[in-house]
Amino acid sequence: MNSAINRVLRDFVAPMFRRPKGLQVAALCTRGVGDDKEVLLVTSRGTGRWIIPKGWPIRGLASSQAALQEAWEEAGVKDATAEPEPIGSYDYDKTMGSGLPVPIETLVYSVSVNALENDFPEAGQRERRWVSPSEAANLVDEPELKSILNGSAI
Template structure:
């Protein structure tokens, strides 16, 4: 009887996984530049918690995911540049929804080679920005999955 119950439980579990909703998608821009000291990554602070993050947001209907990430980078950090349409990685992370609630999201990350930075942009004054060598950016960023992704991506760019 115990074997039958565990088999039914396993079948039920697999059945419900078929109908599980996928996590919401957000897009992020991995903004980078090459300097005399090497590859640098741009991190920004989140507006509320002031954590160091990549520019990110929801996909924009009329744009590709890569273009949406590029637009977020402009709005949040004032950067302009060339975005790669190929996603460099997808990480599952959480988004703070406020009032102690969090939601899992699938964050699609796109590399953006920064060519210029605008003086004025929509979220100017709401966030701090900082260019860091890739190893320092990995240490500053609070998400281990994104840290691994940055390290892997950076090793291919050197």
């Protein structure tokens, strides 16, 4: 009897109270090749954690171009090319202004960086750092993003 009730709660009742996942786009910014390849990380504004630039989709832009826009705003990436298809995705819970966490799926786009600007919209709000992919994987919190950074897709 308990297992039947648990099954009803798990399969029918609980999904009615789950929030749908939000969608964000992220730029996995790289420079160099082979063993010299580096990944650009920035700190989040709220907690100071190391992340890759990311944000909400932008109406009128392809997702890869929105990721490139986020790379400009958050890290000063100016001269760069974004691949049109994501190289992966990761999930995390974003704490909104209300204090409630919202599940987010983040599509990750590979961005090849040629140049950075020092004067960019969020320059005074974030730190940025070039690191090896393995060091980047050690610095970020999200397990799926760690896998992307440790994988062969970059």
